[in-house]
Amino acid sequence: MKYLLCGSCSHANPLKSEYLTFCDQCGKKLPDTFSDWRKIHPMGSFPEYQQTVGVSIKEKKPGRTASWVKRQLQPANKGKVIIFFTLVVALLATAGTLFGKRAVFTLLYAKVPKSYLYSSWQTATIGRQALEISTPVKLWIHDQPMDPETAKVIEYAKSYRNEEGGGIRITVNMYSYFENVANTLDNAREDNRVAMEQDDLSDIHAKAVPVLVSGIQGQLEEGNYLYQGAIRLAFRHLVVVKGANRWEIRIQYRDDDPIGPQVAQRVLKSVKIK
Known part of the structure; x- marks a missing residue:
């Protein structure tokens, strides 16, 4: 812990959140906040900020209870753990009103496995306007029918996404607009905001910074939102625009997940436009 x-x-x-600004004890503004640090390091991630600015405080050794939990999570006890959590999920699903929607969502939305940081990732080149990306999970074609109004402005569209689970959702969208349609970074950001509002998201906090991807102008928007009024998810949305073409990478994970930002940062750094 930092x-x-x-x-x-x-x-x-x-130092659990990038929005930590005031002291919990005296209420005064803290030095070296994440927003101030990002002005000097626009492409820096929250984990990098934690390691650079945060300090470590020696924690107490785990007690008997913690040791018992650790033993139960060993491979030899994997079967018992799976049965236990299956029963818990079933109980929460049938008694959601008793335990609350928040408890259900918190359990169903798992955190990103730490193993993603060390395992081999897949690198794929996808789409007609080729994009190269490395991910810890396989991306599958996830094309969706366009509504009539959208179909009037988009000549070509392709979408990829990983399957459910794994604690992280990675979506890659590629579009080619008709020549008479405006396709700018501002348009892309507005389209993203409209899409988020339509997906039952609320209390959205976000900020955007300009970036370059393969020498092409882009924009990275990151923040968090409340999903269905129950769980807070963090997101990163990278969009790159060149002429009539637009590339989007959307990544979301639990806001209280320390591994999610590290995985997301590595995914975004791997993106190349061919």
């Missing part, structure tokens, strides 16, 4: 020390009262504030 902490951000208050310059006024020296209180150690847990």
